Amino acid sequence: MNSPATTTIHRGAVGEAGSLYTRLLATDPQGPNAGAMLLTWELRLHVADDGGPSFPIWRSLDGGHSWEHLSDVADALGRGNRYQPMMIELTEDLAHLRRGDLLLAGNSIPTDGSSTTLALYSSRDGGASWAYESTIDQGGPAIYSPRSDATTTAVWEPDLHVLDGVLHCYLADERDKAAGMLQTITRRSSSDLRTWSEKDLVCGIGDRKHRPGMFVGTGAMPDGLHRAVIEIVGPPEVPVHLLTSTDGVDWGDPAEIGLPLVATDGTAVSGTPTIAWRRVDGDPENSENSENVEMIVTGRHSLRDGVAGNRALRSRDLGATWTSFELPTPAVRSLVGDGSGYSQSVRWNAAGQLVHATTVASPTGGHDVVVTVAESVPS
Structure with a gap:
């Protein structure tokens, strides 16, 4: 097997707060984008209020x-496309867009951090140009506080899914403090990409201690x-x-927070998770067979016996059991200090190789953005 090949996409520069939230999109090989892979991330530049940074x-x-x-996806709102971008490819026509068009959502934040705005953009040419569609939601200042008496009201981390011809955006929401919930996961939806429903509560714990957030979904999997x-x-x-859902909309009792993910060797992943899945070789007449599905979950770092590592979790039985493996990009992960690896992602290319996008500590004090292609995942 060939050694993994790592490419540095962006070198962290002096003055950057550190690139985060690397997001890969593997387009449909049989679709209009012919299997092209796209990458975006949170650049976190300290720049003046002249429209701010772009994705x-x-x-x-x-x-x-x-x-x-x-x-570059420039901020039509003139604040700065600063945090937490993610992209999807449409697998069907939606409103005025067509199959193969792209959607991107991210957090628009001015330099002074005085507001958080989740904005939606579209591309009809494979990502070469982008148009502003709408504002999904707006929150208060971009301030994080873990205190039980926090009064923060920000919105964070959009995640887009198309279900039955409707676009849904899941987000982390700090505006339910009156109900005793420091942060919740809420959902808003749109059928025209311009107007959005009132928010629905997906997950929230009213104990002023636990903060569920960072929802990243799979869409419908082969078992439905x-x-x-x-x-x-x-x-x-x-x-x-x-979490699991039968329809991608109803996730059950919001106070239930699902099953903790721990591998058979005791490894867990910690914070800022992402999830990816693919069909693997098997009987096409029995595609719901769990042996035909591979899932990978990443976090900011892995934890085993209190020690931080660079591992991810993998399941071949639809999440019933998990094993751990070393991620293909070499990196030192730390419990404190350096935040590299914060919300990394994996996808498979059309050849079935695992592609890993992440950030690693830069000598400048920022983060380099790197992509590694591996032939396979260790068993």
């Missing part, structure tokens, strides 16, 4: 081995279920839990 869009036409800068990972901020290990 960079990079493209690979060879399965993640080489990359080109394709575009939808799954999602969330983090539970409050416990020092920031555990990652798995």
Whole structure:
């Protein structure tokens, strides 16, 4: 087996707060984008209020081995596309968009951090250009406080899903303090990409201690279920839990926080989770067979016996059991200090190779953005 190949996409510069939230999109090989891979991330530049930073869009036409800068998603609101971008490819026509068009959601925040706004953009040319669609939701200042008496009101971390011709956005929401919930996961929906429903509560714990957030979902999987990972901020290990839903909308009692994810060797992942899945070789007439599905969950770092590591979790039985493996990008992960690895992602290219996008500590004090292509995941 060939050694993993790592490409540095962006080198952290002096003055950056540290790139975070690397997000890969592997487009449909049979669709209009012909299997191209796209990458964006949170650049976190300290810049003046002249429209602020943009979300960079990079493209690979060879399965993640080489990359080109394709575009930047500038903030139509004039504040700065600063935090937490994510992208999806439409698998069906939606409103005025067509199959293969792209959607991107991210957090628009001015330099002074006085507000948080989740904005939606679209691309009809494979990511080369972007148009503002709408504001999904707006919250208060971009301030995080873990205190039980916190009064913060920010919105964070959008996650987009199309279900039965409707776009749903899941988000972390700090505006339910009156109900005793420091942070909740809420959902808003739109059928025209311009107007949005009132928010629905997906997950929230009224104890002013636990903060469920960072919802990242799978969409419908071969067994008909939808799954999602969330983090539970409050416990020092920031555990990652798995939620399930029959339709991707109703996730059950909001006070229930799902199952904690721990591998058979005792490894868990800690905070800022993402999840990816794929079908693997098997009987196409029995595609719901769990042996035909592979799932991988990442966190900011892994934890085993209180020691931070660079591992992820993998399941071949639809989440019933998990094993751990070393992520292909070499990196030192720390419990405190450096925040590299914060919300990394994996996808598979059309050749079935695992592609890993993450951030690693830079000599400048920032973070480099790197992509590694591995031939396979260790068993």
